[in-house]
Amino acid sequence: MKQLSVAVLFLLGLGSCFGDYYETQENLLNELFHKYNGNIKPAHKVNVTLSMYMRAFFEVNLIKGYMDSQVTFRQKWNDERLAYSNSAQFSDIEFLTISPGYFKKMWTPDTFFMNEIESHVFENLAPNFYIRIYPNGDVMYSRRLKLKTTCMPMWNQDNNMVKCPIMVASYGYQTKDIEYLWDVDKPLSTNKEGTFITNFEPQMDMFKTTTQTIETSTGVYNAAQAQFVFKHVINPKMYCNA
Template sequence: MVAVKWGYSVALLLLALPHLSWANQGKVNFREKEKQVLDQILGPGRYDARIRPSGVNGTDGPAIVRVNIFVRSISKIDDVTMEYSVQLTFREQWLDERLKFNDFGGKIKYLTLTDAQRVWMPDLFFSNEKEGHFHNIIMPNVYIRIFPYGSVLYSIRISLTLSCPMNLKLYPLDRQVCSLRMASYGWTTDDLVFLWKDGDPVQVVKNLHLPRFTLEKFLTDYCNSKTNTGEYSCLKVDLLFKREFSYYLIQIYIPCCMLVIVSWVSFWLDQNAIPARVSLGVTTLLTMATQTSGINASLPPVSYTKAIDVWTGVCLTFVFGALLEFALVNYASRSDMHRETMKKQRRQCEMEHAASLEAAADLLEDGATTFAMKPLVRHPGDALTLEKVRQCEIHMQPKRENCCRTWLSKFPTRSKRIDVISRITFPLVFALFNLVYWSTYLFREDAERE
């Protein structure tokens, strides 16, 4: 019985073998076909990578290469060296009719290569590049796709450090335009022309984050250049960065304001507290100078004046002015001592003047009886007395009074008046400076934006 079942199974297998062999013959391995196609179009003697593709419609015109880029990240924007670092996916696409192949009814969508030397490549370079490198982890981040109608797509991931000349006149209220320039090195526009891809030639990752800048927008343009050897095709993309002001407001502007206000505390201290006022003025002056040096250390030495230079310079002037104000108060206090002496002399003069008036009144009362007894020649002492009376009358002439003089008269000494005037003048002038400063530079920032 077992032998009968085994024989029946063998018979079924023998009957199925012709059908299996026919199915295997009908199934095509298109991976093997890709190898055959690559050998057919790129085999020895069939394709020369040294010769550029023909122009549009097979003419002898220039080869057209369309470019698009995808910005993956922007790691830093350096103000000192005036450069920025960017990582991007760079793509080029052109038509090479020598690479046409049979796609077997759409079964082969494209052929993929990783060796760029096997096909002709545009000699594009980044004209404002300082440093750059490819990415080779885990495998080289590059591929070439060849489509059935001869179109070639080249894609590679690269990191670049590019120069970015900056205008820092409005720093830190400025906007900077950093460019990415791509040009042909050896082929002139008679042989090679670069064009931006239609639609969306530049793409930026959505979660792009920069520590002190914001990418506002980007613009694509052409920058063909002419030299002694001909005209070369060039593409550029301008990245517009706006500097984040909140960092500088917290780190620079508010601390400088605080230092200036602390220097005004000296106006409220007693004029005889010389050690306290001197140490306060010198400390704030040195701190402000250190702050200014730290700011300039993070910026390039440019020949023009920046907005931050105006701010730190004026704040340093206010702190220095507060120190000089104490020197003036100290001098005025010594002058007040001299004035006290003069006041005593004036009081004595007033007393003598009053005594002289009383003596003159007595003479008028006794005038009738003593007229005959007066000598014909005036005594020399009388002339001196009259001259002293005139001088005292000059000192006693009333002065015109106004509200300011009345208010200042509440403070007995000149040194105290200087302190009181400084308490009002310094804050008012600093507030006026802030009004002019912010209105000027914010208006210029808006004008440059337009």
């Protein structure tokens, strides 16, 4: 009988913990989004910090002028309307992961790939992205993509090198509205086991990130670029007689 009583008390306590968890999460979502307007950007000027993880390089085709790759693309910015560090009841929440339903309510940068030919968003089992909100209002947006982007059509014949960039910018916001920055600690990382190209070798020590200002007929825009360098090689296996 004593063992049964202990088991019942344990189950009741466990149920209370789960109840507290659900209630806390629900209260935080309600507090953050009750009067939130995702049509308005969080500040007069928003700094968007970028980082990229190159999961795989599939092809570099100079005849058709493209690079085929898979990438995890991350953007981080601050939205003080979503800060909850001053609320004691939420002090135990390290970060809040947002569901797709709430994601649609949020303001996000209108970032696009300037030299994209085509792209694919992974949604097998579930959409391959997440949004995390941190106590100070920082927002992390991460998404897995397959990209086909334009490459420079000619390579440097002196060293057999070719450069293939991935370029991003805001589609509608000008420099006074959005500025792109690369993450200071780790702007670009690469899966060293993720190269499936037969005739080009990635020169990872030559990969780099930059930002620039672009002026068009509609205004001045801020842009960011990750540049990838490949060395053209001849694969002996392609020319061996059977």
